[in-house]
Amino acid sequence: MSNNLPKVAWIGLGIMGSPMSENLIKAGYDVTGFTPGRDKRDRLAAAGGTAAGSVAEAVAGADVIITMVPASPQVEAVAYGPDGILENARSGALLIDMSSITPQTSVDLAKAAKDKGIRVLDAPVSGGEAGAVEAVLSIMVGGEQTDFDTARPLFEALGRTVVLCGPHGSGQTVKAANQLIVAVNIQACAEAVVFLERSGVDLKAALDVLNGGLAGSTVLTRKKDNFLQRDFKPGFRIDLHHKDMGIVTDAARTVGAALPVGAVVAQLVGSLRAQGDGGLDHSALLRAVERLSGAQL
Numbered sequence: 001m002s003n004n005l006p007k008v009a010w011i012g013l014g015i016m017g018s019p020m021s022e023n024l025i026k027a028g029y030d031v032t033g034f035t036p037g038r039d040k041r042d043r044l045a046a047a048g049g050t051a052a053g054s055v056a057e058a059v060a061g062a063d064v065i066i067t068m069v070p071a072s073p074q075v076e077a078v079a080y081g082p083d084g085i086l087e088n089a090r091s092g093a094l095l096i097d098m099s100s101i102t103p104q105t106s107v108d109l110a111k112a113a114k115d116k117g118i119r120v121l122d123a124p125v126s127g128g129e130a131g132a133v134e135a136v137l138s139i140m141v142g143g144e145q146t147d148f149d150t151a152r153p154l155f156e157a158l159g160r161t162v163v164l165c166g167p168h169g170s171g172q173t174v175k176a177a178n179q180l181i182v183a184v185n186i187q188a189c190a191e192a193v194v195f196l197e198r199s200g201v202d203l204k205a206a207l208d209v210l211n212g213g214l215a216g217s218t219v220l221t222r223k224k225d226n227f228l229q230r231d232f233k234p235g236f237r238i239d240l241h242h243k244d245m246g247i248v249t250d251a252a253r254t255v256g257a258a259l260p261v262g263a264v265v266a267q268l269v270g271s272l273r274a275q276g277d278g279g280l281d282h283s284a285l286l287r288a289v290e291r292l293s294g295a296q297l
Helices: 017-026 038-046 055-059 072-079 103-114 128-134 145-158 170-198 203-211 218-229 238-255 260-277 282-292
Strands: 008-011 031-034 064-067 094-097 119-122 137-142 159-166
Touching: 008 017, 008 055, 017 031, 017 038, 017 128, 017 145, 031 038, 031 055, 064 072, 064 145, 072 103, 094 103, 094 145, 103 119, 103 170, 119 145, 119 170, 128 137, 137 145, 137 170, 145 159, 159 170, 170 203, 170 218, 170 238, 170 260, 170 282, 203 218, 218 282, 238 260, 238 282, 260 282
Parallel strands: 008 031, 008 064, 064 094, 094 119, 137 159
Antiparallel strands: 119 137
């Protein structure tokens, strides 16, 4: 293992965090990780990483700290307080938060970290579990150019499209727009699926030809099999997309941008969650359309 590469602490080893941290290990990085679940820490150790017993232990001596947790409250929980990142990371460390959170949380974190001599980038991702596993994520970054340049080699071990979008919080703003587009796209696909099936068309053939034209999309490519097989094992849970739709509708209201279709889809995501489907993949929006169409699920 090269001693020239920065020492990495990884906090959050979930559906996204586990394969992403493993891709850094494959790229030669020394990765120490912490997450509450013992089985996930064991998985990191089995992949060649080092399991830590706490956030404080994981970040001690790290050059780069990466967080990948569900939402703003979890970012704040691991960042602040006596056992958190800011109190235990060395001055000069680079903190990269790859969670999807509110832009304001990212701005506040960068400000608090600066007082400790810790640099921050917000760097949420798009591509879901498959993109994480295949290291082809799209990474949208907010922060300083110099810090982005420092982090670029790590980002390139995790994703294919890596772009600095502006100052702190910009990555999260672009991610919010991403989640708006994805949700509306999945909803449109789900409606098309029900329409096609009710019309007696060969669904697989229909989706193949649609995906070859202007209606084609990464969403349709990635989620086609979910629709065909009614396989809603979570790659990205409805619960998380519900959180993200809250972020984008709130941020849009703040800047005075109207999201008429986005607001409707946000309600559909929320209703699906209320019906007990929050733990399913977001392609399960198909279930909401089926229920509205009279199906008994």
